Amino acid sequence: MPFIEEFDHLKIQLQDIISATENFSTNKLIGRGGFGRVYKGELSLPEGKTMVAFKRLDRRLGQGNVEFWKEIITLSKYRHENLVSLLHFCNEGDEMILVYEHASRxxxxxxxxxxxxxxxxxxxxxxxxxxxxxxxxxxxxxxxxxxxxxxxxxxxxxxxxxxxxxxxxxxxxxxxxxxxxxxxxxxxxxxxxxxxxxxxxxxxxxxxxxxxxxxxxxxxxxxxxxxxxxxxxxxxxxxxxxxxxxxxxxxxxxxxxxxxxxxxxxxxxxxxxxxxxxxxxxxxxxxxxxxxxxxxxxxxxxxxxxxxxxxKRVDIAELIKIAGLAVPPLSYESHNQLLMLLLKGFLIDDGNTWVSINMNGEVTKVVSAKKCFFGDSLVTKNASHVAPNRRAKIARCKFPYYVCSVYGNRFRVEVNSRFLSPNVTEEVGPSRAQLDPQDSP
Missing domain, CATH: 1.10.510.10 (Transferase(Phosphotransferase) domain 1)
Structure with missing residues (x-):
């Protein structure tokens, strides 16, 4: 194989390997594979001592010269942090041994x-x-x-x-x-x-x-x-x-x-x-x-x-305290599970407040319109009475959809509850106010 001369700089002597493995002692054996047994040992070379792995060809397992040289050719050309590094090889007599960096684990x-x-x-x-x-x-x-x-x-x-x-x-x-x-x-x-x-x-x-x-x-x-x-x-x-x-x-x-x-x-x-x-x-x-x-x-x-x-940033004790207010009661087995529940959010305060945590570790709350708005009358509006183009938006709400009618001030306020994304910090404010056509001057 004339081409192998280009890899001569990687060759080492068999005696160096025998010395490093204590003549392939079972005490140095660290693995077996389709190529053969793998040993570890400290290799002493002019450039210094280093712990390496020796893969010794066993032809009885079905691999041979082709696989040996393919490994050398491939790993000498392809270098990457996530590819094992070939350091040396030995080809003396019947022995064909590949020498790699030692993956200690x-x-x-x-x-x-x-x-x-x-x-x-x-x-x-x-x-x-x-x-x-x-x-x-x-x-x-x-x-x-x-x-x-x-x-x-x-x-x-x-x-x-x-x-x-x-x-x-x-x-x-x-x-x-x-x-x-x-x-x-x-x-x-x-x-x-x-x-x-x-x-x-x-x-x-x-x-x-x-x-x-x-x-x-x-x-x-x-x-x-x-x-x-x-x-x-x-x-x-x-x-x-x-x-x-x-x-x-x-x-x-x-x-x-x-x-x-x-x-x-x-x-x-x-x-x-x-x-x-x-x-x-x-x-x-x-x-x-x-x-x-x-x-x-x-x-x-x-x-x-x-x-x-x-x-790491959240106060677990505070989260446990909040979880104790959940309606219905929460079931969780670890702090991580509790954190996941809070990222999704849940109801407290007899179902009138939705509480969650955002990715900044901040606890956020959304309060039902029922608790925020007061007027001459406050009724829950069924989605079937809402214009078709608005039903899908209402259907996504966790709270009922409320309409607050303040007739004395000649305008109508509709409140559609909104929910916070766990990744976004928002403030709850008035959703919308508009003149009721029937009450227009």
Whole structure:
């Protein structure tokens, strides 16, 4: 392979690796995969000592020279914060070993069910992976587009700061980056459950195949479990179809990891679940581009962070006091749930006052017209007696629609209750006053 000479600067000696891994001791073993076993060790080189990961090829698992050199070629050209970095390689005798930066926290699949991994942390990981895939699909300059072909939680590594990094490019395919679409017909590889059904059935590969696989990972992060089940050592069930149905039937509560829902800002969950669902659409043309996925996940993270910042600013004791006035009584299990109820708003004062909180942490109230306006007569007006073009507006009101007639002053005041958006601070004032045609001079 004449082309390998351009990578000579990355070569290191086998003896250096043997020394760092204590001759591939089980004490240094940190993982296994389709390529082979992975060891950690401190590598001593002229430029200094550094902790790294060594991935040792085991040909009995089905991979070999092609996957080895593909990994080197890809990772030496594609550098990104959310792609694992290849540092060196060794090719001596029968040994073929890849040397990577050490992701000290291991792979994402080990943390899916960890209740200590917060929703915000999960969102940040998703954003990172999406950015990494976006870099592969739409690289800058003259680089070719890379289709990973095996995106899964096991191939997403986490460093000390929980930064997510896409790894394992041995099965990747490349194609022209200057075209809107890249379609390839190839032998089917990948992992059941994550693999694009169209690719799995027909061998028809595109960048939307990676989008499907990433959508499965998004659902795994939401549900806190892998996308498949094993029975007696054999694959027995793939959960993706059920996850799709739960979204379509608005039954996400049945599959979200227990304890995670209480942390979520509702808008963040809605944004996240909607883009995850679109990713795993069976029809390839209905799946979003990875750039759109990045934008949606960043928005979901922004919504969550705004909510968490709000939670830090509010006086919880005051909110609990307000909640005790609710009509009917409120039911909530955490301070976050109470905050969400206040963002939506609820009635107090025998149903005459609507109270809510805005995103600045300010408590706002809207008072029924019944409490604000007095006159010779005050009647509740049924929407059926209102002009058709105004019924829809009245139907959105939480309070009854009141008409206050002050006949002694020869004018008529109509009051239509208004409600505050949780994102906007408003003041309640007179809604409208007009001359009654019948009372005009």
């Amino acid at each position: 291991g792979s994402l699949d080990c943390y899916l069910s960890d209740v200590n991994l917060t929703w915000t942390q999960r969102l940040k990981m998703c954003v990172g992976v999406a950015r990494g895939i976006n870099f592969l699909h739409d690289p800058m300059g003259s680089q070719q587009r890379v289709i990973h072909r095996d995106v899964k939680s096991e191939n997403i590594l986490l460093d000390e700061k929980w930064t997510a990094k896409v790894s394992d490019f041995g099965l990747s395919k490349t194609g022209p980056a200057n075209q809107p679409q890249t379609y390839l017909v190839s032998n089917v590889v990948g992992t059941p459950g994550y693999c694009d059904p169209l690719y799995w059935e027909m061998g028809f590969l595109s960048k939307e195949s990676d989008v499907y696989s990433f959508g499965v990972v998004l659902f795994e992060i939401l549900c806190g479990r892998l996308c498949f089940e094993y029975s007696n050592g054999e694959l027995s069930n793939i959960l993706v179809p059920r996850w799709r149905r739960c979204y379509e039937e608005e039954r996400l509560d049945e599959i979200i990891l227990v304890g995670l829902k209480e942390q979520m800002e509702p808008g963040s969950l809605n944004t996240f679940s909607a883009i995850a669902y679109r990713c795993v659409k069976k029809a390839r043309e209905e799946r979003p581009m990875i750039a759109e996925i990045v934008n949606e996940l960043e928005f979901a993270l922004e919504q969550q962070e705004i909510f968490e910042n709000l939670a």
